[in-house]
């Protein structure tokens with residue numbers, strides 16, 4: 016074995032250690048998230064119920080109102096309050112305030128929530144370095160097989176979550192479901208999908224591959240975040256419907272649902288997330304077609320992978336149409352979004368494992 | 380004016396309903412999306428009525444949505460059932476394995492889903508619907524571009540974002556200031572009555588139309604490409620005569636139904652100088668190819684200058700709209716055949732077909748003419764050839780290659796003489812020997828003459844019939860796929876336009892802002908600003924805030940008087 020090869024083996028080993036370490040950190044983050052939810056359950060919130068049963072007319076959110084300094088004629092200045100912007104929900108829409116988040120305003124819960132975020136960020140960094148060392152060990156981008164695909168995928172998904180947090184978006188509610196599934200994803204990667212590092216067959220040497228696969232992973236991660244939002248929307252929406260029709264949901268459901276954002280907010284969140292990546296997903300498919308054109312002499316050949324990308328694309332297009340069509344907004348559109356994401360997942364796991372096509376990579 | 384906006388007391392619900400109507404009206408042109416007739420009523424109008432009804436249904440958003448869903452559903456079976464278009468051999472296997480299912484599948488077109496009647500029906504309907512949708516929407520959009528933003532609704536408080544204050548500035552001045560501010564922010568704005576009406580974000584609609592039109596462009600480009608494409612294969616041995624792009628030079632060829640093989644083949648030629656293949660030497664993936672590269676010399680036109688380049692798996696050579704792809708390779712051992720007198724009858728590099736990933740190859744060596752047996756009679760010779768680039772070593776297994784590179788080449792031959800049967804008119808497989816009219820050369824034991832040769836070794840034919848030598852220089856061959864698919868450029872243009880259109884459609888918000896300024900009873904001007912976007916727009920209140928900020932500096936709040944606060948409904952929203 017050459018020296019270089021030995022160095023690569025070392026790097027690959029380092030990468031494995033880092034991936035396992037990140038799992039340990041994520042596990043701690045998972046517990047911290049759980050703690051946040053558990054401590055938060057002590058708080059009493061009843062905003063949704065109140066808004067829906069019309070006891071306390073919670074006013075719509077008002078825009079921030081910075082003070083405006085105005086020069087006055089006599090040379091002095093006066094500080095004036097800027098008029099406030101009042102928002103109200105679109106006509107006919109339910110106007111329910113967002114829940115306070117997992118901690119439910121409980122101080123200890125909030126502390127654990129912050130710890131969870133810090134741990135998630137730490138896990139992210141460790142995993143990121145793990146992915147990078149893996150890439151260095153194989154001297155190429157880390158997506159030659161499903162193991163590498165999985166670790167990159169979860170890194171990006173967590174990265175998207177952290178980026179949204181950094182942008183001060185109200186997404187802390189994503190923490191628990193995200194960390195849970197990241198753990199599952201990594202568990203699957205290190206046990207079932209693990210492949211020793213190796214290089215690619217010539218057809219996979221192309222910069223279009225880098226573009227195509229990196230955007231595919233990114234889109235998948237963002238679609239995933241959108242899907243989590245959609246699922247929570249469906250739960251919260253049923254909860255609100257039940258309240259609105261005079262039902263009384265169980266204590267556990269109330270405790271959890273009350274702390275989530277309003278169904279409207281969740282719905283908007285998942286729409287925005289899905290809509291934002293849809294053009295990139297379109298680009299991913301086109302980049303893939305260009306690559307296929309260079310590698311196989313035809314840019315579209317209804318290979319199973321191509322077909323399922325197409326199906327996913329059309330399903331998301333149907334979702335976007337549904338959002339714009341009377342009678343299809345809301346739950347029906349949400350189901351379409353979930354179907355579309357299921358197509359994405361099948362394209363990734365199902366096609367790689369059950370269907371053979373030209374996209375069969377080196378090792379599952 | 381009611382003080383609370385959310386508290387829906389029964390008495391207020393009525394006014395909410397009418398407000399909804401106002402809002403709908405104000406929003407009516409924010410998109411050119413067709414509004415849905417909620418309950419489709421069936422026509423009673425005879426044929427024309429039905430046609431019109433059908434057309435309205437077809438071009439409605441609901442049906443577009445259903446067709447989209449059907450399209451994705453319909454694409455599924457093609458990914459799970461083997462398709463003749465991609466893998467005909469698999470289809471045959473499937474048909475053998477499922478004798479009851481196959482005829483049903485056959486009838487339903489499930490072996491060629493993407494060209495089946497029902498799949499075509501879905502996408503053709505979808506595209507008809509699309510055209511029926513785009514044309515009126517485009518007109519409507521052009522109308523909107525020519526027109527101006529609609530005048531302010533009566534009750535601005537009902538709009539999704541609202542602000543108000545009282546100022547000492549005159550209403551006219553406030554409107555003029557608002558107009559300047561809005562114009563600077565590139566709103567299309569004008570004064571209508573007591574208010575300024577402004578609108579921005581037309582690019583959303585434009586993007587949406589571009590996206591949908593781009594889809595049509597792409598579909599036409601694909602169809603065009605299918606009709607006019609040509610595709611063929613050619614195998615070339617290193618240093619051989621090469622290829623010029625005429626029909627007779629192809630090993631196999633197929634073309635779209637409108638392709639004219641006489642005039643549509645671009646004139647060019649190329650030859651293979653050298654093929655380079657390298658393989659993983661160690662590790663679990665030993666033998667996996669790392670590089671495939673064909674160094675070629677080509678010339679454009681009928682007598683262009685020679686140029687050198689290399690073709691790799693992901694890097695086709697493009698000449699005049701035709702692409703040459705590298706899609707296979709193998710070995711072509713060079714053999715020399717001599718007759719009984721030692722005269723060279725034939726020296727050829729014979730391309731053999733690889734049978735496994737380590738390039739164990741087989742084929743046939745044919746000597747058509749020039750050979751005479753020891754009695755001087757014309758005869759043909761044939762050899763079955765088996766070749767391995769890396770032999771395991773004698774006594775260590777069979778003629779199966781251990782590695783794809785030329786580490787230890789061995790050629791195994793068996794020899795026949797007689798008639799190759801090439802003159803019989805039936806096209807012959809060059810890689811197979813038809814021994815029906817041939818006799819075996821026998822060895823001393825009376826068995827078929829066979830020998831394993833190392834490079835440079837010779838196998839003698841019995842009774843002075845001559846010899847065959849496995850020359851040291853083993854050549855490689857590469858096979859190329861030569862395709863010409865017009866419409867590529869259009870498809871790509873359409874795709875790029877689709878992405879940009881889509882981005883415009885999804886990221887740009889179309890929104891309206893109204894600024895109303897009227898003098899109140901006490902002589903102080905009341906300014907009201909309101910914004911309307913689509914329900915998804917989160918930025919609207921923020922943007923209105925900036926506008927309020929700007930206008931407020933121009934027309935600052937009047938000093939508070941004890942009774943003035945009642946005219947400021949904004950205060951109620953400040954709870955949070």
Ligand code: HEM
Pocket residue numbers: 329331332335336339410411412413437438439440443447505506508509510512513587591594884885
């Ligand atoms: C070929 C299949 C089609 C695809 C892939 C497709 C895709 C899309 C996508 C992704 C959007 C989202 C953009 C947005 O929300 O603004 C959209 C919007 C839209 N599509 Fe299509 N579409 C197709 C066919 C049609 C047809 C047949 C119609 C007409 C009936 C139509 C009418 C519309 C309209 C009106 C919008 C804008 C909705 C709005 O203003 O929000 N589309 N389409």
